[in-house]
């Protein structure tokens with residue numbers, strides 16, 4: 001006996017509206033809403049906004065790192081960092097040890113230590129401590145994973161914790177088994193390909209073709225086990241090709257300011273955030289970076305409009321944002337620039353994603369409509385099951 005209906009979600013990180021339209025892929029699905037803007041920030045902000053339907057200020061997740069508010073996941077490792085960094089003088093070695101210690105703490109969220117100087121890590125904290133694909137990830141806010149629990153539906157999630165190929169096989173197996181009401185598949189693969197090769201590369205075209213084939217295959221497979229399949233395919237943001245590199249770090253290091261005494265910074269690949277401890281530090285930073293070009297300081301009012309102004313300045317007192325296509329090199333993310341990047345102002349059209357479906361749904365206008373739409377589908381499915 002076939003199960004009535006499956007809600008099947010395939011979330012492809014960085015599936016941009018532009019690249020899908022340029023490639024001509026996924027034309028067997030409908031995308032009537034056009035480009036969907038993301039929110040200001042990286043996937044650490046975009047995915048929580050997509051799932052909760054709220055702005056970063058409402059769910060609390062913006063950058064992967066915020067300042068240490070007193071209970072940082074790194075708080076106990078300061079002596080280890082000082083010992084290892086000093087003794088071996090090797091940050092890479094120190095980072096590998098730290099990564100394992102944090103992992104063993106049982107942190108449920110996605111994190112990377114990137115190339116953040118290990119001695120600075122205890123100044124910061126990881127924001128995503130829980131598995132955001134599990135119920136209860138955002139207290140007071142509902143994601144589709146809270147909804148399935150509330151509705152008593154059966155579901156499975158396949159995400160970054162297990163390798164892509166294993167996830168694809170597990171999804172196919174789950175579809176064939178036909179036991180679940182809701183299957184959620186997340187892939188970071190396309191995002192990685194575009195960072196390495198650019199959005200216009202052969203590799204990106206191949207990856208899109210591969211995801212199209214995979215999606216079609218899963219849809220066909222689901223048609224064999226379920227009477228009806230509601231398929232939703234989307235990204236959390238798009239991607240812009242890199243055309244310029246700038247070096248704010250060099251300008252900061254040339255200032256007569258001492259890191260951790262006068263100020264603190266976190267340099268992401270497109271966003272630099274600052275905290276100030278002594279008077280005059282802010283003015284010096286502003287004077288140093290204003291003539292740099294390729295970026296600008298974002299005013300508090302604009303941050304408020306973007307839903308990323310935190311009155312306790314946990315993410316920084318001042319934010320310097322790169323223009324689309326510009327990257328800060330070096331940064332805490334790396335010594336060289338990826339071929340393409342995201343994390344620009346959400347008005348950058350290359351940052352838009354899209355929603356591809358095999359059925360007609362109510363109109364959506366940003367990534368923040370996607371999670372609530374999935375929840376509505378789950379509610380409809382649960383309602384029909386009870387009839």
Ligand SMILES: [Zn+2]
Pocket residue numbers: 014191192195342
């Ligand atoms: Zn990315």
